[in-house]
Amino acid sequence: MPSSTRHPLSPFVLVTGGAGFIGSHLVERLLDDGKSVVVIDDLSTGSRDNLRAVAQHKNFRFIQSKISAYAELPELAEAAEFIYHLAATVGVELVVKSALHVLEASFSETQMLLRAAAKHSTPLLLTSTSEVYGKSAKPEFGEDDDLLIGPPGQSRWSYACSKLTDEFLALAYAREKNLPVIIARLFNTVGPRQTGRYGMVLPRFIAAAKAGEPLKVFGDGAQSRCFGLVHDVVEALVRLQHSEAARGEIFNIGGTEEISIGELAKLVVDTLGSQSTIERVPYDQAYPAAPLGGGVTGAPGFDDMRRRKPRVDKLESAVNFKPQTPLREIIRLTAGAKLLKG
Numbered sequence: 001m002p003s004s005t006r007h008p009l010s011p012f013v014l015v016t017g018g019a020g021f022i023g024s025h026l027v028e029r030l031l032d033d034g035k036s037v038v039v040i041d042d043l044s045t046g047s048r049d050n051l052r053a054v055a056q057h058k059n060f061r062f063i064q065s066k067i068s069a070y071a072e073l074p075e076l077a078e079a080a081e082f083i084y085h086l087a088a089t090v091g092v093e094l095v096v097k098s099a100l101h102v103l104e105a106s107f108s109e110t111q112m113l114l115r116a117a118a119k120h121s122t123p124l125l126l127t128s129t130s131e132v133y134g135k136s137a138k139p140e141f142g143e144d145d146d147l148l149i150g151p152p153g154q155s156r157w158s159y160a161c162s163k164l165t166d167e168f169l170a171l172a173y174a175r176e177k178n179l180p181v182i183i184a185r186l187f188n189t190v191g192p193r194q195t196g197r198y199g200m201v202l203p204r205f206i207a208a209a210k211a212g213e214p215l216k217v218f219g220d221g222a223q224s225r226c227f228g229l230v231h232d233v234v235e236a237l238v239r240l241q242h243s244e245a246a247r248g249e250i251f252n253i254g255g256t257e258e259i260s261i262g263e264l265a266k267l268v269v270d271t272l273g274s275q276s277t278i279e280r281v282p283y284d285q286a287y288p289a290a291p292l293g294g295g296v297t298g299a300p301g302f303d304d305m306r307r308r309k310p311r312v313d314k315l316e317s318a319v320n321f322k323p324q325t326p327l328r329e330i331i332r333l334t335a336g337a338k339l340l341k342g
């Protein structure tokens with residue numbers, strides 16, 4: 001696409017990773033708002049099926065490609081009115097299995113996109129993760145907190161580090177290249193279409209409860225989390241796009257209703273009227289330590305955070321919104337039509 005030619009969908013919003021769980025909800029919302037949308041996705045974890053509802057939409061275009069492999073990326077970034085960068089290797093299980101892929105891919109893909117966006121100062125929102133808060137024991141995490149990442153012998157930390165590197169990179173582009181960036185640190189986001197394949201706890205529990213199989217709780221089950229419904233997260237992302245004051249800033253996005261994973265398992269069983277039992281699985285069985293080559297000594301076991309709750313006052317004051325759909329309702333919506341009980 002020569003840069004002198006207007007893109008046929010101009011002006012459009014570019015969504016990397018738009019065939020994924022959160023991306024596909026975002027795409028639907030943007031189209032509903034009357035935007036034109038271009039998705040670039042390599043379908044490594046996403047699927048065309050997630051975009052079935054919009055596939056024929058006249059204002060939608062899908063590009064199946066890795067970001068870095070798409071030759072017309074500079075023109076695409078130039079023609080976009082806004083870029084949502086969601087593409088990433090996601091999910092703790094996947095990350096534990098292939099830290100190399102996570103680290104290498106994340107850095108080079110994000111760097112290439114930021115470089116393309118910076119040429120014409122196309123505003124960009126980068127989705128980061130609550131994992132960057134690491135092992136901090138604070139009851140609530142605020143955007144300016146220090147971050148406490150675990151040792152490199154535990155590959156689970158490679159996800160946090162790669163996202164943190166993305167954040168540093170994006171803010172460096174903001175400062176040194178005048179690129180308008182917004183960083184959204186997403187906490188556990190759940191809802192329809194999320195797959196449990198990559199270790200996500202709520203879809204795993206819901207699938208087990210529906211199938212009448214045991215719900216497997218890792219560790220003692222006292223570790224607690226908050227869950228945000230994907231529609232609420234998308235609402236926050238869309239509002240951030242339109243907030244001038246959000247440029248150059250970092251925002252937590254997530255639900256604030258805290259629940260232990262043991263209690264979550266019980267709530268899922270109760271909400272879905274399931275007959276499933278609940279089983280405890282030690283971390284070293286759930287995530288066996290991978291043998292490390294090259295003389296590297298790895299720390300055994302798996303570091304899990306006891307709590308992970310966001311402060312969302314910064315988000316709320318910037319966009320007058322915070323995710324607050326109740327957890328039982330989230331479970332119902334995520335389980336969808338195959339609900340067993342009320």
Ligand SMILES: NC(=O)c1ccc[n+]([C@@H]2O[C@H](COP(=O)([O-])OP(=O)(O)OC[C@H]3O[C@@H](n4cnc5c(N)ncnc54)[C@H](O)[C@@H]3O)[C@@H](O)[C@H]2O)c1
Nearest residue numbers: 017019020021022041042043044045046066067087088189
């Ligand atoms: N789901 C959560 O709870 C959660 C929590 C924190 C942060 N996030 C972040 O939100 C974003 C979206 O997560 P999700 O849950 O929708 O995951 P997802 O795996 O469903 O979506 C990621 C999408 O990116 C695509 N992708 C990966 N690498 C790519 C590349 N190099 N080029 C093009 N496409 C590529 C995948 O095919 C997939 O469709 C990610 O950046 C993730 O780190 C998600």
